[in-house]
Amino acid sequence: GEDVEQSLFLSVREGDSSVINCTYTDSSSTYLYWYKQEPGAGLQLLTYIFSNMDMKQDQRLTVLLNKKDKHLSLRIADTQTGDSAIYFCAVTTTGNQFYFGTGTSLTVIP
């Protein structure tokens, strides 16, 4: 199966950019996703990228994909206190298999 790795914690100051990283092992991954989980809530889909893309931008969010290194990142510009949450990357391969990372807890310091 697929191994999806994330660092557990990240702290940034309000107004700075946050970069959350994710690595995966299966080169046949097709779609890659970022989810956000706020305290006491379920996971919300933030954005996704198809494997033939290098970058996708959506307002303050930028997703970068390096297929050669099997590395996915999520950049949040002008990070706000409301961005404090756990961020999960997830990947799918053929056959509807879905794999989650362990999640990165982002703390935004005012």
Add this chain to the structure above:
Amino acid sequence: DAGITQSPRHKVTETGTPVTLRCHQTENHRYMYWYRQDPGHGLRLIHYSYGVKDTDKGEVSDGYSVSRSKTEDFLLTLESATSSQTSVYFCAISESRTSGRNEQFFGPGTRLTVL
């Protein structure tokens, strides 16, 4: 937001008792999943369903069973709850698209405590 509800939202029970958690969807999605979330482990798949009466095991299925008699409902049963099953349980749904973009949508979760 996808129409997914989970019940109950919170439950405290005693070791050895049976527990059933319910997931209900209004999206008519084919796939339904049960995950548990524990600190340091992220999300771990317990069981999933790919249609009515069609289910399969995930990576942590021991001690759990599931049933899906209708498209909209997916039940998770702990036949005899143990303290190691104290966790937050999430239900998720997804369509089955030929494009392969099959993102999952999550319910609000059920916090289960087994004393």
